[in-house]
Amino acid sequence: MANIEDCPGFESFGADVKAARKARRLSRRALAEIVNIDNRYLANIENEGTIPSLPVIIQLIKACGLPVERYFNPEIMREESEQRQRVSHKLKLCPEQYLSIIEGAIDGAIHKFVLQVMFHVLVYPHMGRTVPVRECPGRAAL
DSSP: OBOGGGSTTOTTHHHHHHHHHHHTTOOHHHHHHHHTSOHHHHHHHHHHOOBOOHHHHHHHHHHHTOOHHHHHOHHHHHHSOHHHHHHHHHHHHSOGGGHHHHHHHHHHHHHHHHHIIIIIEEEETTTTEEEEGGGSTTGGGO
C-alpha cells in the first residue's frame, strides 16, 4: 500500500469514493462486498488516505463511477474548472433514466448562449468593438 504523498493525483481518492458511495446510497459494507475487500479496509481508504492496490482502485472506480482520468492523468482534470469537474462527476452518478432531462437542460443552455451571441451582439472588426444588435444599421434585415 502506498501513501498519498507517493501518488500524485490520488489526494482526493478516499473522499471521492466516500462521496460516491453515499450518493449511490450504499453502505460501506455493501461497497466492500461489491469490490471484495474488508469494510475496515474500505474505511481506511475513505478516511485515512490509504491507497489500495491497482485492482482494488479499478474496482472502486468502476463501482463508484469515478473519472479514471482524475487519478491517472490529473493534468487533464486540472485544466477544467472545479465546477465543471463537479458537474461531470454528478453526471456520472446520475441514473440513466434522468439523462434525457439533463441533456435537454444542457441543450437549452447552449441554445440560449448561441442565440445571444448570434442575435444580440455583432462584432465589427474594423471598429474593434462589440455592438448590440439594436444599435446596428439594417437590423430589420437580420
